[in-house]
Amino acid sequence: MADGEKLIPINIEDEMKSAYIDYSMSVIVSRALPDVRDGLKPVHRRVLYGMYELGVLSNRAYKKSARIVGEVLGKYHPHGDTSVYDTMVRMAQEWSLRYMMVDGQGNFGSVDGDPPAAMRYTEARMRKISEEMLADIDKETVDTQLNFDDTLSEPTVLPTKIPNLLVNGASGIAVGMATNMPPHNLSEVVDGTIAYIEDNDITVDELINHVKAPDFPTGGIIYGYDGVKEAMHTGRGRVKIRGRARIEEVKGRECIIVDELPYQVNKADMIKKTADLINEKKLEGISSIRDESDRKGMRIVYVLKRDAIPNIVINKLYKHTALQSSFSVNNIALVNGRPQLLNVKEMIHYFVEHRHEVVTRRTTFELRKAEERAHILEGLIIASDNIDEVIALIRSSKNGEEAREKLIKRFELSEIQARAIVEMRLRQLTGLEQDKLRSEYNDLLETIADLKDILAKKERRMAIIKEELLEVKEKFGDERRSKIEYAGGDLSIEDMIPDEQVVITISHAGYIKRTSLNEYKIQNRGGVGQKASTTRDADFLEDIFIGTNHQYMLFFTEKGKCFWMRVYEIPEGSRTSKGRAIQNLINIEQDDKVKAVICTQDLKDENYINSHYVIMATKKGQVKKTSLEQYSRPRSNGINAITIKDGDTLLEAKLTTGDSHVMLGLKSGKAIRFDESKTRPMGRSASGVRGIRLAHDDDEVIGMVSVNDMESNILVVSEKGYGKRSSLEDYRETNRGGKGVKTISVTEKTGSLVALKNVTDSDDLMIINKSGVAIRINVSDLRVMGRATQGVRLINLKGNDSIAAVAKVVKDENDDDSLEATENDGTTVVTDDSEE
Numbered sequence: 001m002a003d004g005e006k007l008i009p010i011n012i013e014d015e016m017k018s019a020y021i022d023y024s025m026s027v028i029v030s031r032a033l034p035d036v037r038d039g040l041k042p043v044h045r046r047v048l049y050g051m052y053e054l055g056v057l058s059n060r061a062y063k064k065s066a067r068i069v070g071e072v073l074g075k076y077h078p079h080g081d082t083s084v085y086d087t088m089v090r091m092a093q094e095w096s097l098r099y100m101m102v103d104g105q106g107n108f109g110s111v112d113g114d115p116p117a118a119m120r121y122t123e124a125r126m127r128k129i130s131e132e133m134l135a136d137i138d139k140e141t142v143d144t145q146l147n148f149d150d151t152l153s154e155p156t157v158l159p160t161k162i163p164n165l166l167v168n169g170a171s172g173i174a175v176g177m178a179t180n181m182p183p184h185n186l187s188e189v190v191d192g193t194i195a196y197i198e199d200n201d202i203t204v205d206e207l208i209n210h211v212k213a214p215d216f217p218t219g220g221i222i223y224g225y226d227g228v229k230e231a232m233h234t235g236r237g238r239v240k241i242r243g244r245a246r247i248e249e250v251k252g253r254e255c256i257i258v259d260e261l262p263y264q265v266n267k268a269d270m271i272k273k274t275a276d277l278i279n280e281k282k283l284e285g286i287s288s289i290r291d292e293s294d295r296k297g298m299r300i301v302y303v304l305k306r307d308a309i310p311n312i313v314i315n316k317l318y319k320h321t322a323l324q325s326s327f328s329v330n331n332i333a334l335v336n337g338r339p340q341l342l343n344v345k346e347m348i349h350y351f352v353e354h355r356h357e358v359v360t361r362r363t364t365f366e367l368r369k370a371e372e373r374a375h376i377l378e379g380l381i382i383a384s385d386n387i388d389e390v391i392a393l394i395r396s397s398k399n400g401e402e403a404r405e406k407l408i409k410r411f412e413l414s415e416i417q418a419r420a421i422v423e424m425r426l427r428q429l430t431g432l433e434q435d436k437l438r439s440e441y442n443d444l445l446e447t448i449a450d451l452k453d454i455l456a457k458k459e460r461r462m463a464i465i466k467e468e469l470l471e472v473k474e475k476f477g478d479e480r481r482s483k484i485e486y487a488g489g490d491l492s493i494e495d496m497i498p499d500e501q502v503v504i505t506i507s508h509a510g511y512i513k514r515t516s517l518n519e520y521k522i523q524n525r526g527g528v529g530q531k532a533s534t535t536r537d538a539d540f541l542e543d544i545f546i547g548t549n550h551q552y553m554l555f556f557t558e559k560g561k562c563f564w565m566r567v568y569e570i571p572e573g574s575r576t577s578k579g580r581a582i583q584n585l586i587n588i589e590q591d592d593k594v595k596a597v598i599c600t601q602d603l604k605d606e607n608y609i610n611s612h613y614v615i616m617a618t619k620k621g622q623v624k625k626t627s628l629e630q631y632s633r634p635r636s637n638g639i640n641a642i643t644i645k646d647g648d649t650l651l652e653a654k655l656t657t658g659d660s661h662v663m664l665g666l667k668s669g670k671a672i673r674f675d676e677s678k679t680r681p682m683g684r685s686a687s688g689v690r691g692i693r694l695a696h697d698d699d700e701v702i703g704m705v706s707v708n709d710m711e712s713n714i715l716v717v718s719e720k721g722y723g724k725r726s727s728l729e730d731y732r733e734t735n736r737g738g739k740g741v742k743t744i745s746v747t748e749k750t751g752s753l754v755a756l757k758n759v760t761d762s763d764d765l766m767i768i769n770k771s772g773v774a775i776r777i778n779v780s781d782l783r784v785m786g787r788a789t790q791g792v793r794l795i796n797l798k799g800n801d802s803i804a805a806v807a808k809v810v811k812d813e814n815d816d817d818s819l820e821a822t823e824n825d826g827t828t829v830v831t832d833d834s835e836e
Contacts (some may be wrong), residue, residue, distance in 0.1 A: 024175035028339055032174035034181075036333040036340075036347065037354035038133065038158040039165030041172060043087045045158060046076040048101065051126050052134050062105050062123035069119050078148040081119070088124060089116045097168050098183035098217045099476060101130045111218070111261070111298070112268035129476050133160040139365040141358045159358040161472050163189050163351045165333060166211070166344070177339055179332040182214035182231075182239065182263075187477035189348075190469045196348045197462050204233050204345050211344055212484060213239070214327070219260035219481040220244060223324065228484075231329035235341045243323040244483070247310045247584050254310055254584075256302040256317070260481075262325040267293070270322040271300065277320055285313040310584045355465045360455065367451040370444055372416075377441040379417025380424065384434045386411070390421065499550045504570060505768075506544075506582065510593060513579030514570040517546075544768060544807040547599035554631055555586060556596040556616065558649040562641035563588065564634035567599065587637050596653035603632040613656050613681060616641065617664055617691055617704040620648040623736070624688030625679045628655065643687040652704040660708040663731065665716065665743060665756030667702050668695040671787075672740035673731040676706065690737040703756035712758040713784055716744045717767065717794065719751030719802045724791030725759060725782050745790045755806040767795050770804040 034041050040048070050072035056063045069084045077084055090096045092104030095111045106122035109115055116122065141159040146152070166189045169181040192210035196202055213228045222228060223240040231237025241262035248257045261267060271291055277283040285308030292299040304313060318324040331342045335350060342350070383390045393410060397403035404418040413421070427433060454460045502514045547553065547567045555563040563586040571580045582594055596616075601608055612628040624642050631641070644650060656662075656676055665671045672692045679689060692701065705714070710728055717723040724744065731741060744753055759765070763779040775795050782792065795803070 028174045028177065029334065029337055032172035033177075033179055033332060033334050033339055034165060034170040034172070035157055036165060036335045036342065036350040038160045039163075039168060039170060039333075040158065041170070043077060043079075043083060044091065044101075046072050046154065047084060047088050047091065048126070048130055048134060048158065049137075049155060050076060051102075051124075051130075052137070056125040058103065058126050058128045058131060060125060062103075062125050065104075065106075065119035065122040065124050068124060075152055076147050076154050085119045092124060095218050098215060098481075099129050099162075099167055099186060100127055101133075101168075103127045111266070113266040129162060132472060132475075133158050133162055133164065135159065135161055136358065136362050139362045141361045141365070157354070159362075161355070161468050162186070162476075163193055163348070165351065166347055169214075170333070174339075177332055178330060180328055180330045181333070182327055182329055183216060184211055184213075185215035185478070185480045187473050188212060188215070188480070190473040190477065192344070193348050193352060193469055194466050196345065197352060197466055202345070204343060207344055207348070208232055212480075214329075214482065215480050216241065216263035216327075216482045218263050218265075219483075220262045221260075222482050222484045225484065225486045227326075227329075231331070232344045235329070235331035235343045235346075237329045239327045239329060241325055241327060241482070242318055242485075245314050245317070245323065247314075247580070250301065250303070253306075254304045254308070256304065256310060256314055258300040258302070258323065259298050261298065262322065263327060265322045265325055267291070267298070267300070274302075274317070274321045283316055283320055285309070285316070307590065309587055311587055352465065355468075356458075356461055359461050359464055363451050363454045363461075367448060367455065370448050370451060374441060374444045374448060375414065376417060376420045377437060377444065379411075379413050379420055380428070380437055381434075381441060382411050382413065382417075383407075383421045383424065384429070384437060387429060394422065499548050501546060501548050502567065503544065503546055504567070504597070505579065506594060506597075507579065510582045511579040512570055512582045512585065512594075513573035513577060514567065515573060515575055544766065544805045546807065551599040551601065552603050554598045554600065554614075554634070554653070555582075555588075555594045556598070556641055556650055556653045557588060557592045557638075558595050558644075559589070559592045560640060560642040560644040560650050561588075561592065561638040562631055562634060563638045564603075564631075595650050598653055598655050600628065600655060603628075611657060613658055613676075614641075614653050615656050615662060615676065615679070615704070615706055616653045616688065617651050617701055618642075618644065618648045618688070619651045619700040620645070621664065621690060621692040621694055621701055622648065622688040623662065623664070623679055623691030623704075624686060625656075625676065625681050626684060626686075627681055630684050640684055643685055645687060651701050654704060654706045656706045657708070660706040661728075661733070662691070663705045663707070663714065663756065663758075664692045664701050664740070665703045665753055666692065666695060666699055666740065667752045667754075668699045669742055669744045669746035669753050670695060670740035671714070671716075671731060671743035671756065672736075672738055673728075673733050674736040674738075675733065678736040693737060693739045695739070702753050705756060705758045707758045709758075712760060713779075714743070714787075715755075715757040715759045715765070715779070715782070716753055716791070717755040717757075717803060717806050718744060718746070718791070719754050720749065721767075721769075721793055721795045721797045721803060722750040722791040723755075723782070723794040724785045724789060725779065726787040727784055728758070730787040742788045745788060747790065750790055751802065754803050757806060765794070766807045767803060768805045769795065769797060769801050771798075771801050773801075 030042055032041065038045065051068055054063065054068060054071050056068065065085060065088065068088065069081050072084050073081055088102055089104070089108050092100055092102040092108050094100060102124050103126065104122060104124050107117035108122065136159050137155060143156045144153040145156050147154050165181065166184045167186050169183040171180045172178065188211045192207050195207065195210050208229070213222050213225070221242040221244055223242045227238040227240060231239065243258045243262055244260035245256050245258045248255050261270070271289055274283065275289060278286050285305055286302050287305045288303045290301040290303070292301055302313070302317070304310060331347065332339050333342055390407070393406050394403045397406060400422050403422050404415070407413055407418040407421055408415065454464070501517045503517055504512065504514050506512045549568040551567050553565045553567055555565065565586060570585065573579050582588060588594070598614065600612070603609060609629040609632045610627065613625050614628055614631060616624045631639070642650060658676060660676050661673055662676050663671055663673045682688070694700065707728065712728050713725040714728055714731065715723060715725045726743070731743070744750065746752060759779045761780045764776055765779055766774060766776045768774045777794065785791065
């Protein structure tokens with residue numbers, strides 16, 4: 001042992017403890033966690049500050065990435081060059097940051113996980129938004145600290161105008177803690193911040209009206225709102241994200257197209273794992289996967305097998321692959337150098353506090369500079385007022401020092417003013433320059449008064465913060481990329497969708513669409529009509545009915561199954577579009593077909609479902625009544641609504657209140673009316689009882705109505721375009737199961753009966769024929785006739801065309817016509833089906 005040295009025994013356990021605590025604190029404070037004020041970790045801050053110092057601004061030329069990395073490494077960040085370059089690369093990737101900080105030129109990697117080119121090949125510069133993060137940094141707005149070798153100073157935080165922690169999020173793993181903060185939409189965050197400034201006591205629930213949910217750079221769908229709400233309130237939560245998938249027909253094959261992925265999902269990995277699942281037979285229904293992504297955007301194509309149901313395949317993809325993933329929110333950031341879990345309000349609070357400090361310090365700096373300049377101008381004005389004496393005094397001095405002392409003594413000036421006078425240029429002696437001096441001095445006095453006022457009044461400082469935030473929103477704000485699906489019922493999607501009336505049409509081949517009512521206009525009786533829909537070859541519109549966006553829909557199929565849906569879930573289409581295949585919306589069997597649709601009010605309202613019934617009729621004349629309550633809990637694969645006998649199919653289903661009259665019409669022109677009470681309520685699996693006896697083997701039921709208003713008229717329409725209306729009282733009430741009475745004279749000219757409706761004078765009639773032409777006429781144009789007559793021509797048909805569907809239209813009070821089939825209690829809207 002050398003002279004003067006001595007050994008100090010230390011307990012290894014204590015040494016390990018203290019060393020590890022020092023290390024963990026260093027990682028927490030100086031590496032892994034972002035600062036709550038600017039949302040940056042030290043390495044991000046150093047990269048941006050290094051680029052700022054190097055002068056690679058957004059309006060300057062790009063510089064080699066290696067040059068920037070060298071600058072940051074040599075001056076501020078004593079770690080590996082990879083850490084700096086990787087940080088800079090991530091700040092330039094549009095799929096990593098919601099608002100990119102660096103403008104990269106060259107290969108900066110891909111969403112498939114490809115690595116970027118080496119830093120000697122790529123170039124970079126700052127983006128405009130980064131300059132806003134560094135704005136006013138030279139006005140002593142933030143504290144600085146010495147760098148690693150104490151030769152330079154660097155900012156401890158940036159004076160950011162951007163609420164970056166919320167806007168771009170952050171993720172990092174420290175020792176004993178981690179952070180994972182999602183990005184948000186800048187426009188929403190600015191609105192939320194302004195709302196907080198205007199009312200510091202705003203609740204988190206009120207803030208959620210502005211900052212609705214995270215907004216990921218890759219778009220996608222936020223599925224479910226519970227996790228989002230929890231994260232907003234507590235700082236912790238689980239947000240489910242789904243890729244955006246749609247169904248498209250490509251070269252005659254049904255395909256699922258994915259054009260947006262969940263955040264941080266590697267596209268190539270996802271496709272590979274999906275292919276593995278298909279090969280292992282864990283995922284069925286997909287025949288091939290193609291990645292058609294290019295510079296225009298992402299496009300992954302899953303080509304489906306012919307017998308696959310797209311809806312089921314999409315759900316399986318969400319369940320088994322990364323097409324649905326979750327983001328675990330854990331909002332831990334450094335507050336005054338200490339890690340803290342923050343909710344959305346606290347993050348906004350600390351940002352506003354930081355901006356307030358920046359504005360205060362900036363104003364103090366500007367005030368000091370203005371006062372210093374005003375002080376000099378006062379001296380120059382004194383000199384210009386006494387210019388001859390000043391010149392003589394300076395000329396008589398041996399040197400500048402003596403001239404300054406003489407000026408100070410003669411005019412009672414300060415050292416700074418005297419120096420400014422001695423260094424004054426000759427051109428400042430001109431009259432114009434002297435006016436400029438006075439003008440500048442007067443302007444400065446106003447500025448100083450204004451700056452002092454800002455420092456004296458907090459509300460003025462807050463107004464400046466608001467103004468600057470609005471400027472930021474104007475410059476960089478954009479539309480939300482991630483769509484929110486409010487599943488789970490916390491925040492109802494109905495609030496987002498107007499409850500307007502819509503026309504829903506279903507074609508013979510099973511295509512469905514929802515169209516705004518305003519697309520249809522009235523014509524006179526006997527007109528030719530207007531094009532209603534573009535359908536496929538040999539297809540025609542078969543069903544048309546009316547509902548409102550917020551209502552529930554029950555689909556009843558030929559085989560007697562029932563499916564559940566909301567009206568707003570039906571894809572919207574124009575009057576001329578063909579719509580979407582119904583198989584893509586509900587999990588219906590390939591050989592089954594929707595025959596009746598009921599729109600109901602809230603299926604969760606017990607009083608409502610227990611006081612309403614569904615009455616069904618089959619083609620062979622069977623009827624069945626079941627309580628609506630039995631249909632209030634459908635499953636995704638459907639439930640049995642009625643047991644259908646061999647050779648029969650379900651034709652119609654209506655919603656009733658239990659005290660209406662039921663009418664059935666036959667193709668042969670007969671109709672029957674009986675009281676609803678003649679059919680007792682049965683369970684879902686029952687097959688029903690006889691409603692009407694058919695005239696012959698080829699005869700069948702073509703329509704059913706349920707009425708409780710004896711003032712209603714019964715409208716019948718025949719295949720060749722003839723129709724009439726008769727009084728309901730013309731049809732005498734009989735027992736269920738009879739042969740019925742004649743409702744129209746069926747001849748070769750009229751063709752078979754195709755529709756039976758109940759109408760009033762206030763109704764309009766919409767008729768659509770098989771070629772897709774629609775006509776709308778006033779029912780009041782049709783006089784009431786006897787039930788046995790042939791009727792009048794309602795629509796002129798060309799060639800062998802015939803009527804496909806008939807619906808009734810009720811005018812609203814404002815006289816902008818609205819399609820509606822109102823029954824019973826005035827709240828129920830039902831389908832108006834008809835047969836070929």
